[in-house]
Amino acid sequence: MDEVGLAEIAARYARFADTEAHGRSPLYEELARAVAGDRVTLGFLSTLPDMKRQPNLLLAAVRHLFGTPTGWTEFRQALLAHPNAVRSLMLERSTQTNEPGRCAALLPVLARLPQPLALLEVGTSAGLCLMPDLYGYDYGPTVIRAPAMPSEPPVFRCSASETTPLPTAAPQVVWRAGLDLSPIDAADPAQVAWLETLVWPEQTARLANLRAAVRIAATVKPRIVKGDLRGSEIARLCSEAPKDATLVVFHTAVLDYVSDPADREAFAEQVMRLSPYWVSNEFPRVFPSIASRAGTNWPSGRFLLSVNGSPVAWTDPHGASLDWIADEA
Ligand SMILES: C[S@@+](CC[C@H](N)C(=O)[O-])C[C@H]1O[C@@H](n2cnc3c(N)ncnc32)[C@H](O)[C@@H]1O
Numbered sequence: 001m002d003e004v005g006l007a008e009i010a011a012r013y014a015r016f017a018d019t020e021a022h023g024r025s026p027l028y029e030e031l032a033r034a035v036a037g038d039r040v041t042l043g044f045l046s047t048l049p050d051m052k053r054q055p056n057l058l059l060a061a062v063r064h065l066f067g068t069p070t071g072w073t074e075f076r077q078a079l080l081a082h083p084n085a086v087r088s089l090m091l092e093r094s095t096q097t098n099e100p101g102r103c104a105a106l107l108p109v110l111a112r113l114p115q116p117l118a119l120l121e122v123g124t125s126a127g128l129c130l131m132p133d134l135y136g137y138d139y140g141p142t143v144i145r146a147p148a149m150p151s152e153p154p155v156f157r158c159s160a161s162e163t164t165p166l167p168t169a170a171p172q173v174v175w176r177a178g179l180d181l182s183p184i185d186a187a188d189p190a191q192v193a194w195l196e197t198l199v200w201p202e203q204t205a206r207l208a209n210l211r212a213a214v215r216i217a218a219t220v221k222p223r224i225v226k227g228d229l230r231g232s233e234i235a236r237l238c239s240e241a242p243k244d245a246t247l248v249v250f251h252t253a254v255l256d257y258v259s260d261p262a263d264r265e266a267f268a269e270q271v272m273r274l275s276p277y278w279v280s281n282e283f284p285r286v287f288p289s290i291a292s293r294a295g296t297n298w299p300s301g302r303f304l305l306s307v308n309g310s311p312v313a314w315t316d317p318h319g320a321s322l323d324w325i326a327d328e329a
Contacts (some may be wrong), residue, residue, distance in 0.1 A: 118248070
């Protein structure tokens with residue numbers, strides 16, 4: 001790879017350090033910044049396909065194999081001593097981070113729709129965001145309790161801006177299904193171990209909530225179908241939803257994986273044809289035409305939550321905060 005290629009990888013890691021890890025994980029910020037300045041590690045990354053050079057994937061692969069390093073020196077030593085093991089894991093796995101805390105960002109939208117709901121989540125991973133009705137939420141002034149369950153439910157804290165129409169109760173979900181290229185089985189300890197490694201170091205509350213949500217998923221077993229969001233499965237699944245429930249097709253942190261903008265637009269058009277409600281919670285670059293309606297000053301490192309193509313809120317990528325922007329709040 002030439003200098004320009006290496007500089008592009010370095011810029012990606014520096015951007016990750018600045019806009020994603022900064023303020024959320026000091027260790028990941030340190031490691032990503034060090035990778036950006038280390039020619040040997042950049043050279044290692046250049047041997048991987050573009051989609052496999054993600055900071056999250058490299059950092060998780062090294063931690064999964066060798067434990068969480070104390071800092072850059074230990075991380076670099078582990079990687080350089082075992083490059084083939086790290087490469088194989090990065091090629092085998094992908095960043096399927098399943099963050100049930102994102103339900104806290106979705107809830108104000110879901111709770112305002114005509115109930116009951118039929119939920120179809122595209123890019124569902126282990127299906128943890130398919131169970132927004134089974135978790136507890138703490139928005140500060142408003143607390144929503146989870147229904148009683150055999151295992152302790154997670155409680156997601158979310159600081160919401162003043163104009164956010166906070167829900168007073170969880171939505172009523174009567175049907176749920178998920179679609180994923182590579183579904184994760186919440187009852188398989190090896191698959192769950194990878195999900196756990198995808199939680200960033202230092203984020204112990206997030207890890208505890210993930211484990212609690214995984215226990216619920218292992219019991220509830222939300223239906224997850226293997227398939228590509230660009231294929232015909234969405235239409236088939238939509239047709240199976242009960243007609244007396246409000247169908248909602250939604251996705252969070254997924255459409256960035258679809259690299260061709262034309263494929264993303266085709267997906268959006270298909271969902272709008274199939275479902276009365278399309279809820280998207282993604283980085284604004286994913287649907288620039290929606291983001292352009294949310295002004296030109298996009299907050300850095302935030303997702304844009306939209307309903308049927310209209311922006312409604314900027315959200316923390318892990319659901320920890322929510323800034324409502326829709327007029328009708
Ligand atoms: C970062 S995870 C997000 C999981 C979940 N939506 C959440 O917010 O916690 C992205 C998921 O999208 C899935 N995915 C990526 N491209 C896809 C495609 N073309 N069709 C279906 N699923 C896809 C991946 O397999 C992965 O499980």
